[in-house]
Amino acid sequence: MAGIQYEGGCFCGAVRYAMTRPPLFTHCCHCFDCQKQSGGAFAINALIEATHLPLTQGAPVAIAMKTDSGRPHDITRCAQCQTALWSDYGRRGYLLFLRVSTLDAPHAIAPDAHIFTRSKVPWVALDGALPPGSATAKPALVCEVYYDMKSVWPAESLARRDTASAAAKR
């Protein structure tokens, strides 16, 4: 497959995917929902156009999650081992939040921003170090809640997001 940047899959190996572009932006999300749903201290989500996350093997299933906001949130999981592979927040279809830890090289992508740090576990220290592989090439932003996308994302990522959104409306 042309343009493969990364490959990954679920724990049992039934589902495999490719990622054919670097992510638009990557979050470490420290919200309580991510902690509960992952069983960990945070979720690492790389935002990527759905068209650049082709499935290469298997048939994962989307499971609807309850949210405080009432907006839809589907988590796509392997039907066999139930590994969470990516989320579609708002059921937009064109933008997916890939769980970075499911990559074959899970440390290849570093977060550009830590979000919802108001609920982070107290023993995770955010030292402002420059993570290798971040889209912004700046120390990851640390946000109590969220940030203003238009002033934070690289121009190229904003343009890619607009293109994906416009294509989805067609």
Ligand SMILES: [Zn+2]
């Ligand atoms: Zn599996």
Ligand SMILES: [Zn+2]
């Ligand atoms: Zn979260």
